[in-house]
Amino acid sequence: MRSEKILDMLNEQLNRELFSAYFYTAMEAYFASQNLDGFAHFFMVQTKEELDHARLIFDYINKIGGRVILKELKQPKIDYSSPTEVFELALSHERFITSSIHEIAKAALEEKDLTTHNFLQWFINEQAEEEETMDKILRKLKFIKEDPSGLLFLDKELSTRVYTPPSILQEN
Template identity: 45%
Template sequence: MISKKLLEGLNEQMNFEFYSAHAYMAMAAYCSSESFDGFANFFLVQAEEERFHAMKFYNFINALGERATIIGFHEPNNEFSSLLDAYEKALSHEKEVTKRIYQLSDIALDEREHATINFLKWFIEEQVEEEDLFDSIIQKLKRIENDSNAIFMLDNEFAGRSFSPESE
């Protein structure tokens, strides 16, 4: 049986992952409104991935014999000034996710809750990949600036992105 503090943390993270999906849907909507369908697809896939992450927490909580508690969340940001702005906000969001996962890991370590420590290792590795992905895209967007051909090519590249739970 896990502590109340750890259970609350797991539930908070599960709900934050659901919120993350919402935040990425807002970014997708911005991209769609600007006719960047590939960039929109990128964020739609990202939203799917975040829901998958949330369900990993949901299933883990249930496997521990505890109850997952679903709550509402704040409205995500819906205003972006550019593609670069959306990706910079996405990176900032991922850094917040990383911070939360680390805090949760610290609680599990302090409580020597080994099943949770093991469970969270996957998320720690995932966050390294997430931050690297967004940082890389930001660097590309800065490099190409307003080169419409380069933006078109990147938009086409992102149009082919898909989510596969098996690759997670």
């Protein structure tokens, strides 16, 4: 059973995933302006992943016979004081997204919408990974205290991030 309440929440989540892509594109631009190309690459890959999340929700809404409603995207933060600030904001954003998805999953259970609840399990697992990724890099930044050679080392590490579309998207 699908309800209007769940559809509204899914549309809101679609907007949040698109905003995440926008938010991370701004971070990519910041790092590109700082000549930290590995960090910029990391956020380019992150943006693609967020667009995949949006696509999965877009397809799901259509699949269950709902109507996708695109809303306004607010302007993301453009300037950052340091790489550490970027990752602090990225981590807190991912935590917000996690709680947002958990809220939909809880509401789906209340509405006895087990199909949506099942659909969201992939997102719940993905969010745990997203938080872990951001947190790990943030802890490394704090560890090196943004020392230039440490930053360049981390920049090199982040340049190796590979974009892989989610397997559930490849199946479609």
